[in-house]
Amino acid sequence: MTRILLTAACLVAAFGLSGCKIVKTQTADEKAPAADASGDDARIQNLLAETWEPKLVPTINEKALPVADLRAAVASGLEAAGKAHGKAGSGAGAAWNFAVKGEGKVVEANLESRARTLGLDTDADGASDVTLQLGPVVKGTALRDFSPFYDFTNFRDQIEFAKLGRALNDVATASVQIPDGDPIGKTAAFTGVIAIRSASEAWLVSPITLEMKP
Amino acid sequence: MRGNRERKMNFKRRILVSAMALAMAGALPSLAAAADSIAIITPSHDNPFFKAEADGAAAKAKELGYEAMILVHDDDANKQSQLFDSAIAAKVKAIILDNAGADASVAAVQKAKDAGIPSFLIDREITASGVAVSQIVSNNYQGAQLGAEEFVKLMGEKGEYAELLGKESDTNAGIRSQGYHDVIDQYPDLKMVAQQTANWSQTEAYTVMESMLQANPGIKGVISGNDTMAMGAWAALEAAGRTDVIVVGFDGSNDVRDSIAKGGIKATVLQPAYDQAQLAVEQADKFLKTGATGVEEKQLMDCILINADNASKLETFALK
Numbered sequence: 001m002t003r004i005l006l007t008a009a010c011l012v013a014a015f016g017l018s019g020c021k022i023v024k025t026q027t028a029d030e031k032a033p034a035a036d037a038s039g040d041d042a043r044i045q046n047l048l049a050e051t052w053e054p055k056l057v058p059t060i061n062e063k064a065l066p067v068a069d070l071r072a073a074v075a076s077g078l079e080a081a082g083k084a085h086g087k088a089g090s091g092a093g094a095a096w097n098f099a100v101k102g103e104g105k106v107v108e109a110n111l112e113s114r115a116r117t118l119g120l121d122t123d124a125d126g127a128s129d130v131t132l133q134l135g136p137v138v139k140g141t142a143l144r145d146f147s148p149f150y151d152f153t154n155f156r157d158q159i160e161f162a163k164l165g166r167a168l169n170d171v172a173t174a175s176v177q178i179p180d181g182d183p184i185g186k187t188a189a190f191t192g193v194i195a196i197r198s199a200s201e202a203w204l205v206s207p208i209t210l211e212m213k214p
Numbered sequence: 215m216r217g218n219r220e221r222k223m224n225f226k227r228r229i230l231v232s233a234m235a236l237a238m239a240g241a242l243p244s245l246a247a248a249a250d251s252i253a254i255i256t257p258s259h260d261n262p263f264f265k266a267e268a269d270g271a272a273a274k275a276k277e278l279g280y281e282a283m284i285l286v287h288d289d290d291a292n293k294q295s296q297l298f299d300s301a302i303a304a305k306v307k308a309i310i311l312d313n314a315g316a317d318a319s320v321a322a323v324q325k326a327k328d329a330g331i332p333s334f335l336i337d338r339e340i341t342a343s344g345v346a347v348s349q350i351v352s353n354n355y356q357g358a359q360l361g362a363e364e365f366v367k368l369m370g371e372k373g374e375y376a377e378l379l380g381k382e383s384d385t386n387a388g389i390r391s392q393g394y395h396d397v398i399d400q401y402p403d404l405k406m407v408a409q410q411t412a413n414w415s416q417t418e419a420y421t422v423m424e425s426m427l428q429a430n431p432g433i434k435g436v437i438s439g440n441d442t443m444a445m446g447a448w449a450a451l452e453a454a455g456r457t458d459v460i461v462v463g464f465d466g467s468n469d470v471r472d473s474i475a476k477g478g479i480k481a482t483v484l485q486p487a488y489d490q491a492q493l494a495v496e497q498a499d500k501f502l503k504t505g506a507t508g509v510e511e512k513q514l515m516d517c518i519l520i521n522a523d524n525a526s527k528l529e530t531f532a533l534k
Contacts, residue, residue: 091353114402151510153512158354158389161514
């Protein structure tokens with residue numbers, strides 16, 4: 001008898017857990033009012049588990065253009081480049097988000113700030129032309145906005161959608177190794193995403209991989 | 215015969231009643247049935263932010279050949295419901311709405327939808343999707359992060375600061391505070407020594423700032439949930455001879471623009487209220503003509519950092 005009860009309890013627990021995970025494609029009807037801010041963290045962790053490794057990382061790796069190619073595409077028209085290779089954020093005037101990969105010599109490094117950055121020279125002119133954000137403070141929500149899997153309409157409100165952006169930035173910075181010692185002069189290879197509103201805007205990359213070469 | 219006459223009388227009376235109803239309806243603002251009209255419903259225009267919204271929407275509506283029916287709900291959901299009834303009775307083609315409550319407004323928007331009138335929301339979200347055609351809101355979180363990044367930079371990543379919170383019942387107060395702290399809290403040398411609500415109010419912010427200063431004379435910066443509170447705090451700081459304190463606000467009002475120009479408040483974050491309202495009318499027009507807006511229902515509009523570099527270009531919640 002107790003065994004049956006226990007089994008039943010286990011089943012309930014198991015179903016309860018798996019039930020919690022199916023939130024990604026929730027519709028307005030399924031969105032119960034109980035889905036308030038108190039459930040945000042758990043819901044977002046589930047969403048990350050479903051999307052980060054299985055979908056987002058492969059998508060970024062697959063779509064990442066070499067720096068020079070993306071620069072050329074953007075230079076001949078941001079809108080066209082965006083439609084061909086990127087994804088626009090939600091709303092008018094939102095930035096175009098692109099996946100990009102490349103390598104360059106580290107010519108600037110700020111590893112003391114809470115917003116750590118590396119400035120790379122990818123075209124060998126001696127000046128920094130790509131800035132990698134190494135966190136923990138990361139500007140923007142390019143990882144979220146590049147992804148085709150997250151739609152603002154399916155989120156309760158701005159806050160929940162914002163928490164996803166922050167969580168993605170946190171996952172990304174956690175998976176990137178901060179270089180030991182002085183990185184200046186070394187070569188760094190990266191894959192990541194950028195958000196730009198104009199062709200002339202400086203590139204601020206949210207990297208998902210970073211490899212230091214001597 | 216008698217029965218017939220009675221019936222005729224009744225019929226006459228009914229016509230009279232209908233005529234009176236029509237006359238009354240005609241007495242309401244801009245209900246002329248001749249041109250296609252769009253209702254523009256916002257909170258009170260006493261706040262220049264909402265006035266800018268209504269002006270922006272009305273200008274775009276006129277440009278696209280609609281008559282604008284401008285109404286205010288004064289943040290009263292019951293009044294808003296009555297305004298929706300009026301708009302439905304006036305057979306407007308579409309409703310542009312800055313709503314009077316995320317939950318309470320769902321029913322009103324649904325009522326219009328049931329009557330075949332699409333609604334396009336600006337500034338504030340409602341808690342349901344699939345009821346309005348569009349919900350275009352400022353990206354308050356992104357804006358707050360911009361303000362916080364500027365604040366951190368101005369503070370040199372360290373020092374004591376205070377936060378003025380907006381009205382607790384308003385979700386925008388919470389959203390902005392979260393955006394601020396997601397950035398500022400990552401800097402261990404920035405210490406929040408006071409945090410208090412001033413309910414979006416300039417006069418309240420003045421008093422709150424006075425007492426915060428007395429209790430914490432070491433304050434180096436103040437980050438505020440909106441511009442009116444930032445103005446109140448700045449007045450208190452000026453009165454106390456503490457114009458060295460860094461103040462950052464939110465909204466992009468002309469008052470703060472002028473303060474920035476004079477070297478007072480250091481920065482604010484512009485919510486593009488005017489453009490947002492215009493965009494909503496454009497989407498309404500496209501929806502009426504083609505049956506679709508071509509974009510997602512919920513849309514975020516990014517905010518823009520305003521500081522001494524670009525303050526001169528700011529005019530009535532839009533960058534020139």
